[in-house]
Amino acid sequence: MPDNESTLPGIVENTPRLGLDDRFTFQCGKHMDCFTKCCQGVSILLTPYDVLKLKRGLGINSSEFLDQYTFVMQSKEKKIPAVFLKMSDDSQVCPFVSDKGCGVYTHRPWACRMYPLGMAEPKNPEQAAQRFYFLLKEDLCHGHDTGAGCTVREWIADQNIEPYDLNQISFRQLMGHPGWDNPELLTGEKLAMFYMAAYDLDRFRSFVFDTRFLEVFDVDEARVEALRTDDVELLEFGMDWLAFSLFGENKRMKLTKTAKPRRVPVTEVAAPAEAGL
């Protein structure tokens, strides 16, 4: 299951594009001689919502999940941290696979749900209509051109991908911001802020509730209550806070009238070891 970003240019040039109503023929399951071969030696990019679902499904907090199961790579130019699932050191196998299959099947990441489909779309979410799909054909996978056919739309419904797309919209909007063109944007503390609010949600929750954060920002009571327990709401809120903090956009973030906006340093909450932040 290759991550889209690293392999996209070549695939997009050489592979037929599929729309939602185009059909493809594929089957997968325990009866296949290649069963779980796709769960080793792969590079799986995790979205913030993937991290949220996996840490919750495993019953651990986000820092534990990130420390134990992921590694971080930063893009060369813009230093944006990307979180990947960490394969085992010796055999490069996914930590969740066994001979029975995926041990986190109901929480598996977007990339695993989509496979063998890949997706490409413009960075700007307003141009989402230009999204298209393509088939990832690898020698290790014997599921192509066998079994019953389905449309891309049917595959997306069958794999329950819609919530993963919906809960990814705010992150995609943030990542599509033209302000990222500044290569100096994510340095020092801003890098730590981004990593925490996007991926290390339980630490972000501590940051919101255990520092002066709520004295500085005017957040309505209903939202504050939701942030205490609702990870999806917290992720949305984190995207609002990053848009405000990184790009000065304050459509959904307000400073309190009375508080002097002293910056709350992210270092007030312990930094994640793995990310080297």
Ligand code: SF4
């Ligand atoms: S998360 Fe599940 S489906 Fe994805 S690579 Fe790991 S074992 Fe395979």
Ligand code: SF4
């Ligand atoms: S058919 Fe492809 S996706 Fe399914 S188990 Fe085999 S390698 Fe994995």
